[in-house]
Amino acid sequence: MSPQHRSHIPTAGPAQRLQRLDALRGLAMLWMTAFHFAFDLDHAGYIHQNFYEDPVWTWQRSAIVSLFLFTAGMGQAVAVAQGQDWPRFWRRWAQVAGCALLVTLGSWFMFPRSFIYFGVLHGLAVMLIATRWLLVRRVSGAALLMAGALLVALFWLAPAALSAWASGSVIEALNSRPLNWLGLVTRKPITEDYVPLIPWLGLVLWGAAAGRWLLAHRPGWLAGGGSVPGRALAALGRWSLSYYMLHQPVLISALTAFGWLTGRG
Numbered sequence: 001m002s003p004q005h006r007s008h009i010p011t012a013g014p015a016q017r018l019q020r021l022d023a024l025r026g027l028a029m030l031w032m033t034a035f036h037f038a039f040d041l042d043h044a045g046y047i048h049q050n051f052y053e054d055p056v057w058t059w060q061r062s063a064i065v066s067l068f069l070f071t072a073g074m075g076q077a078v079a080v081a082q083g084q085d086w087p088r089f090w091r092r093w094a095q096v097a098g099c100a101l102l103v104t105l106g107s108w109f110m111f112p113r114s115f116i117y118f119g120v121l122h123g124l125a126v127m128l129i130a131t132r133w134l135l136v137r138r139v140s141g142a143a144l145l146m147a148g149a150l151l152v153a154l155f156w157l158a159p160a161a162l163s164a165w166a167s168g169s170v171i172e173a174l175n176s177r178p179l180n181w182l183g184l185v186t187r188k189p190i191t192e193d194y195v196p197l198i199p200w201l202g203l204v205l206w207g208a209a210a211g212r213w214l215l216a217h218r219p220g221w222l223a224g225g226g227s228v229p230g231r232a233l234a235a236l237g238r239w240s241l242s243y244y245m246l247h248q249p250v251l252i253s254a255l256t257a258f259g260w261l262t263g264r265g
Contacts, residue, residue: 016082017238018222021074021211023230025237028068033247035060040248044255045264065120065195066203071237072124073131073207074214078222080135081215089132097125099245103193111192118181119193121244126181126197127204135208144209151202158198159186 035057041047051057079089100121108115116122134144162171163186174184183198214222236243258264 016223017234018078019226019230019234020224021071021078021222022234022237024067024233025071025075025240026233026235027237028064028071029236029240029243029247030233031060032064032068032244033251035064036248037251040251040255044259046255065200068120069124069127069195069200069203070207070210072128073204073209074211074222075207076128076131076135076204077208077211077215080132081212089128093125093128095241096121096128099241100125102245107192114190114192116191116193117177118191118196120195122181123195123197123200124204127201130197130201131204131208134205135212141209141212144205144212148202148205148209151197151205152199155183155199158184162186 038047038049038057039051042049042051049057051061100119103116103119103121107119134147162174162184166174171186173179174182175187175189177189180189181196183196183200185196188194211222
């Protein structure tokens with residue numbers, strides 16, 4: 001890569017929290033909590049909704065995951081610009097991967113037939129490595145946007161292309177658990193959360209490109225957001241992984257206690 005190209009890669013000073021970015025992540029967490037609370041109410045029999053097919057819920061789920069992964073990509077752009085080294089990256093990555101394993105174990109106890117084996121944290125663990133590698137290799141923002149667009153397009157094109165041209169054995173292999181984490185599937189697997197690389201890595205790459213552009217051209221935007229609601233959301237976003245792991249046990253425990261107190265348990 002030429003020195004002229006490198007000069008356009010934004011850099012930042014020592015690591016600091018960017019409040020508006022944290023607030024965006026916190027917004028995703030708050031929205032996710034409302035979604036999961038409704039899901040838990042349905043699971044407990046207090047409401048009756050189809051979370052697997054009703055567009056009201058399926059589109060919300062897609063929007064929440066999109067926002068969360070987009071901010072994850074922005075966060076990687078900021079971390080690289082601030083000089084985060086590989087050892088620190090791997091420590092954070094180990095936390096994400098460890099929590100993903102706990103999600104698998106917990107979901108297996110609750111949903112043994114549809115437990116989570118490649119949900120949002122599992123996908124994020126893989127996507128963080130891929131995005132970090134591309135960023136430290138100084139891949140251009142345009143290339144990140146194009147790669148993201150290709151991954152999103154594949155989500156819509158791959159099922160039809162596979163059905164038309166691939167053999168039955170290839171299709172079954174791609175639909176199987178060892179390979180369906182790629183996202184090249186013709187049917188969604190039976191699992192409570194499924195976040196494959198296609199298309200979701202595309203959202204992370206778009207977030208990385210957006211984060212890099214903002215650091216270069218609008219750095220004040222990421223650091224802004226000093227209102228009371230903004231500060232509250234930013235505080236939530238700073239502890240997103242811990243919050244993610246704790247919110248469902250708290251919600252389920254609260255509903256269980258409510259059912260016991262009201263005689264519905």
